Amino acid sequence: MLRTIDLGCERGDRILFSGLNLQLNAGEILQIHGANGCGKTTLLRTLCGLTRPATGKIFWQDLDIRDDESTFSEDVIHIGHHDGIKHELSAAENLHFALALSATTPEFDVTQALAHFGLTAQTHLPAYVLSAGQRRRVALSRLLLNNARLWVLDEPFTALDKDSIGVMEDMLHQHASKGGCVVITSHHSIPLAPDIHRELQLGT
């Protein structure tokens, strides 16, 4: 599904890593470890096509993501450090907007997605009223509103309380079992079956 050949990234003029050859098959979850500033975020942003790699190529289903960005962008969803939530809009409005931009009609609708993360009470509150953890859960509930097979998640567990972490872990399981791929960075040790759990240590 996801393959990189001799991938190298730079930030400013500092070479973060190079010659990275990844192979991620359907139903696998890749967890990336590394000290702060070793390029985890840059790697994730490169994999989802936001950042241009310094060297090497990235293939999604044997097609270079640079060649046909539109089909690749229908299949990937990226949740980074920023939640991508407009503070003046309510949780429901934010999600309706995300739904309008996604390519497919998922089985969840907005209220079910919010309910899944226990945010039913906050559905119509403006986002600036919500706590950081709640905003994070609104961002994560976008995963339910999209049939993208590749999830690229940057520290999804930050600011989440205990049961939300449980909900998130179940979602990862379900996504992997349905044949999706996940690339995730997190200092949190995720309880996953070893056959689907791949690890990558970045940095020197």
Added chain:
Amino acid sequence: MRYFSLSKAFMAILSRDLLLALRRRSEVVNPLLFFVIVVTLFPLAISPSQAVLQTLAPGIIWVAALLSTLLSLERMFRSDFEDGSLEQLLLSPCPPTVVVLAKVLAHWLVSGLPLLLIAPLLGVFLALPTAAIPTLLFTLALGTPVLSLVGAIGVALTVGLRRGGALLSLLVLPLYLPVLIFAANAVAASADGLAVTGQLYFLGGLLLLSCSLAPLAAAAALKISIH
């Protein structure tokens, strides 16, 4: 079933931006107040006599329109860049040029159109002959979208920088000059009763050119800025 409708996405972005503009009303009203205040400066600074004001009126109104558009341009991508939704927009299946077009239309509806509505009042302030008012509205209708489109390129280029404001005006004002020259002259010519079709055709040409090229440049610039 994988089906992505461009018009649905375009309307979604447009309505979201208009909704945001309504919720942050001050960001919409301030450029308009700035437009009125700048125009009222000139009679105080130069002279209240009608003869003097009349010759300067077209230029004053158009320069004020230019500066107030510049003031409101920053809002187009800045907040989206800071809270990460710009990345979501560029990562979505919606092509970036369509995203830029939706953003520019939203910006024009919120900042360009109100300029059109207030301009007659300011024309009266500056003793502009009533014969010139229709031309003033026509040139604003053709010109302000060009200001938003070309401005979008400048904003997309500077959105990644911390203090993009001053740099934005340096990048964008030279590109605004053709619009300023032809629009201000058209209004002045119609005040003297001359024909203005030539200038209006040129403004129309500029509008078509920027409609087709500006989104491409702005989309490429956005991809580089969020790099």
Added chain:
Amino acid sequence: MNNLAEFFHMGGYALYVWSAYGLATVVLGYNILAPLWRLRGLQRRLALRHAKNNGATP
């Protein structure tokens, strides 16, 4: 242009002609010297850093 004095006099326009050429020389000269200084500075700094890195005597 038979003799030198007349040459510099430039038919009374000496001020304008020579300040024009003087200014051009200054600006063009700067465009040659500035990169030269920058290049020397960079070369010296990088040579030092490379020498420090692998311990070789510069």
Added chain:
Amino acid sequence: MWYWLHRFSSPAYFYRFAGKAIPWLAAITGLLLLAGLYGGLVLAPADYQQGDSYRIIFIHVPSAWMSLFIYMVMATAGGIGLIWHIKLAEVIAASSAPIGASFTFIALATGSLWGKPMWGTWWVWDARLTSELILLFLYFGVIALQSAGEDKRTASRASAILALVGVINIPIIHFSVEWWNTLHQGATVSKMDAPSIHTSMLVPLLIMAVACKFYYATSLLMRARAELLDREHNSHWIRDALKNHE
């Protein structure tokens, strides 16, 4: 041909090649400048109308030509760097901007110095001078965008886009200013054309134009070498380039 272009575009090869080429280019520039100035200032006869003040044309017109020429080169190099991600093209675009701005400034200053004896004022809103002034603003925009931002690569790619947008706008701005100028002042003001171009004046003018192009090549290669060192300072080829004192 592709092999040569590919080899030439590798920074290490360019750095060494430029190092060898600069002395020769500088020598040719010097010779041409001397020949042009001698031809223009000494040999060419005085103008019956403007006397000797017209001799400023030998620096004003070539630098005006160069200001446009360099903007085109900068935009093309920027475009190549943007589309094919060739580092060297970005370096050439980044190094050309200050030189272009310098030539535009020279054209403006010498234009106003030439205008003073003719019109009695230092600045006249003449169509060509105004277009040159706007071109200077476009250059400042490109240079300012290049030095903004932390990452040099992103900054030079952004300024490449601005240069391309500028190239499309230059003819439009020039036409608008021409139209605006003829509208307000009519043709009474004598245009900034050189007086009747006599061969004894034309030859030095062309020599100066060629001299300015060689000067541009020299300064560009020098700036490009410094820029390359700055951008590639942690890559390996720098070490052996420095070791044998290129």
